[in-house]
Amino acid sequence: MQRITNFTKSNEYRSVIHDLIPGGAHTYSRGDDQFPALSPAAISHGKGAYVWDIDGNKYLDCPMGLTSVSLGHAYEPVLERVRAELAKGVNFQRPSYIEREMAETFLSLVPQHQMIKFAKNGSTVTTAAVKLARGYTGRKLIAFPGDHPFYSFDDWFIGKTPCNLGVPDEISALSVTYKGCDIDSLRELFNQYPGQIAAVITEPERNACGNGCGCPYGKEAPKRFLQEAIELAHNEGALFIVDEMITGFKTHFPGTIVKYGIEPDLTTWGKGIANGFSFCALTGRKEVMELGGIRNKGAEKLFLISSTHGGETHAIAAGLATISEFMKHNVVAHNHAIGERFIARNREVIARHGLSDYIEVVPAQWMPIMIFKDANGEVSSGLRTLVMQEMIARGVLFQGAFVPCFSHTEDDVEFFAEAMGETLEVFVRALENGFEQYLVGEPVKPVFRKVL
Ligand SMILES: Cc1ncc(COP(=O)(O)O)c(C=O)c1O
Numbered sequence: 001m002q003r004i005t006n007f008t009k010s011n012e013y014r015s016v017i018h019d020l021i022p023g024g025a026h027t028y029s030r031g032d033d034q035f036p037a038l039s040p041a042a043i044s045h046g047k048g049a050y051v052w053d054i055d056g057n058k059y060l061d062c063p064m065g066l067t068s069v070s071l072g073h074a075y076e077p078v079l080e081r082v083r084a085e086l087a088k089g090v091n092f093q094r095p096s097y098i099e100r101e102m103a104e105t106f107l108s109l110v111p112q113h114q115m116i117k118f119a120k121n122g123s124t125v126t127t128a129a130v131k132l133a134r135g136y137t138g139r140k141l142i143a144f145p146g147d148h149p150f151y152s153f154d155d156w157f158i159g160k161t162p163c164n165l166g167v168p169d170e171i172s173a174l175s176v177t178y179k180g181c182d183i184d185s186l187r188e189l190f191n192q193y194p195g196q197i198a199a200v201i202t203e204p205e206r207n208a209c210g211n212g213c214g215c216p217y218g219k220e221a222p223k224r225f226l227q228e229a230i231e232l233a234h235n236e237g238a239l240f241i242v243d244e245m246i247t248g249f250k251t252h253f254p255g256t257i258v259k260y261g262i263e264p265d266l267t268t269w270g271k272g273i274a275n276g277f278s279f280c281a282l283t284g285r286k287e288v289m290e291l292g293g294i295r296n297k298g299a300e301k302l303f304l305i306s307s308t309h310g311g312e313t314h315a316i317a318a319g320l321a322t323i324s325e326f327m328k329h330n331v332v333a334h335n336h337a338i339g340e341r342f343i344a345r346n347r348e349v350i351a352r353h354g355l356s357d358y359i360e361v362v363p364a365q366w367m368p369i370m371i372f373k374d375a376n377g378e379v380s381s382g383l384r385t386l387v388m389q390e391m392i393a394r395g396v397l398f399q400g401a402f403v404p405c406f407s408h409t410e411d412d413v414e415f416f417a418e419a420m421g422e423t424l425e426v427f428v429r430a431l432e433n434g435f436e437q438y439l440v441g442e443p444v445k446p447v448f449r450k451v452l
Helices: 008-020 076-086 097-109 122-137 183-192 207-211 218-235 286-292 313-329 331-352 381-393 410-433
Strands: 043-047 050-053 058-061 115-119 141-145 175-178 197-202 239-243 266-269 280-284 359-362 369-372
Touching (some): 097 115, 097 313, 122 197, 122 239, 122 266
Antiparallel strands (some): 050 058, 115 280, 359 369
């Protein structure tokens, strides 16, 4: 296979960017400490399932813009709709007509909910859901699964991570954690804080669930846990929030709550719903959402999301075009078929190299992940970084998760499997001799670390 070795412009970019932008990027998970030294520092453009770096190197894209690009980069039917909207202007003093069109369209997909509010970021909508729950219940505490990776850049979530500098302890104390998919640990939390928890928030399922997380529900896990957790929360007087930021338009169309007929009070949406454009949404039961309204004369007003750019028309148009493509082509079925093929082909390649004990392919067809272990069976960030380095050298931008999109083809999966086959020859040697012999630079580091 080809070898990518020229990172000249990337190295120059890396040498200046940290003087200009703290972290060198606007998202920590896009930062230099999340990639090997031999990697692109910045992307110049993308088309379909491919991206090009600033040195002109071309890569098969696997993470797809932090999972946000569900159809493909620069996907023409979305661009067409966006261009048409851009030509009409993007921001007005009163709402644009397109806000009603989107509200009616999106809510028609989510029969559980009657009202919707838009935003530009996922963190904005999860934080808005938390605020609504506090306003509705008059309680302070928010419960989330402490073993899940991310819910918001706001203090209610970040205060509970090791990376909590700048968040007062009083704020961190208002969030409490339970173990994901573990109803007993959630029940314990309600017993520990009687009458104090305003809401439970959780992702409805995670790709790791594809492995069977060892919980007593087995394959029924996401659905039964969600049903029992909602019942428990409601019995305890708390609201239940489902965060479909990652699962939305991936596990199902529009998401897991519709797949399983789950009835949370509030649900948050983002990432893949507008093919990478900045459009996110909070949907919910009318009675709760109406708290953010202005027509109940005499009622106390709750200041819900209110921002200059929340109704930006071209991003809403991108969302409408994305929804239309998902409906026209059954995109979810395509993406799942690609995910299935990815799982099968890579398991074959791994078995051929005798590495089935060291590399797991988690069978979540909507977003398969690979987990790399060392000779002692411990998950190894050094080996994962080495795999990233070797895959990048062969033209594949891969960090461990493969996010199927409508532009990925079976040929792309074959290309990936071929690159993985060659990479595993290095992996076998690294298992014996240590990854340090083969990795240039440092292993990637956790985003949420206390000390740099
Ligand atoms: C489950 C989940 N919720 C919320 C967010 C926040 O979304 P955003 O990055 O758009 O603020 C993320 C982002 O990764 C997420 O994965």
